[in-house]
Amino acid sequence: MDKKFTHEAIFCIVNSGYSEAVMDTAKKFGAAGGTVINARGTANKDAESFFGISIQPEKEIVMIVVAAALKDKILGALYDEVGLNSAGQGIAFSLPVDGTVGLHSVQVTDKKAPVQTSIFKAEQ
Amino acid sequence: MSEQEWTVKRKPRARKPKSPRSDFKKLKLLVTVVPRTKTEFYTDFIAGFEANFQTSLLGQGTARSNTLHLLGLEDSDRGVIFSIVREEKCAEIFQALESKFQTLRGGKGISFTIPLSSVIGAQIYRFLSNSK
Numbered sequence A: 001m002d003k004k005f006t007h008e009a010i011f012c013i014v015n016s017g018y019s020e021a022v023m024d025t026a027k028k029f030g031a032a033g034g035t036v037i038n039a040r041g042t043a044n045k046d047a048e049s050f051f052g053i054s055i056q057p058e059k060e061i062v063m064i065v066v067a068a069a070l071k072d073k074i075l076g077a078l079y080d081e082v083g084l085n086s087a088g089q090g091i092a093f094s095l096p097v098d099g100t101v102g103l104h105s106v107q108v109t110d111k112k113a114p115v116q117t118s119i120f121k122a123e124q
Numbered sequence B: 001m002s003e004q005e006w007t008v009k010r011k012p013r014a015r016k017p018k019s020p021r022s023d024f025k026k027l028k029l030l031v032t033v034v035p036r037t038k039t040e041f042y043t044d045f046i047a048g049f050e051a052n053f054q055t056s057l058l059g060q061g062t063a064r065s066n067t068l069h070l071l072g073l074e075d076s077d078r079g080v081i082f083s084i085v086r087e088e089k090c091a092e093i094f095q096a097l098e099s100k101f102q103t104l105r106g107g108k109g110i111s112f113t114i115p116l117s118s119v120i121g122a123q124i125y126r127f128l129s130n131s132k
Helices: A019-028 A045-051 A068-082 B036-047 B066-071 B087-103 B122-129
Strands: A007-015 A035-040 A058-067 A091-097 A099-101 B027-035 B054-061 B077-086 B110-115
Touching: A007 A019, A007 A068, A007 B110, A019 A058, A019 A068, A035 B077, A058 A068, A068 A091, A091 B110, A099 B087, B027 B036, B027 B087, B027 B122, B036 B054, B036 B077, B036 B087, B077 B087, B087 B110
Parallel strands: none
Antiparallel strands: A007 A058, A007 A091, A035 A058, A035 B054, A099 B110, B027 B077, B027 B110, B054 B077
């Protein structure tokens, strides 16, 4: 079943303090905004010592809903800017979104015109 | 008697045809991001659509007005509500949420759904889908 989705939810998990870097990167490619959730990561202590890396437990999860066409560009940019090899030690993944409400669908140029919102549904 | 004579041929047991899963209801993960002061209100609101399982997290919005941010007037505290709902209820929930987002003062938010592919256990499934 090959169903096209109009939007994707990107989840980017980074070390605490790097959520702003995530949002700056995503906004360069058209993301409007996101939500930051504080979290605590778990890591295998043996794997940490074996690979010689230290995982900071305090995390921030940045959740961004974007148009499906922007997903790949944003994920690639996040990998470059806040990926595992950076200070943010971030990972990112996306989940398909098959319906939304409350996202602005029309950019308002006339202040008198009401703000348009619509309910997006995945293409069947 | 030889070993072959003792062999009893049995008729293959007729398998019962699988019942069509007409009562199988697909589930969705409904994510709703609202102002933190309205988290409880929207949790109760969504529960009215047979959402038996919900969890809410504290979050912070990132989209901002530079002017309000400079004046320290921006309230970016958010509540993120994760709810499990039936697919057939989604259209109704979206219509109701859109109405609340537009009419409730200080209650503007966004909501979206992610399809679920599997859950663990029949009892859990019945609970999540409110199948009695």
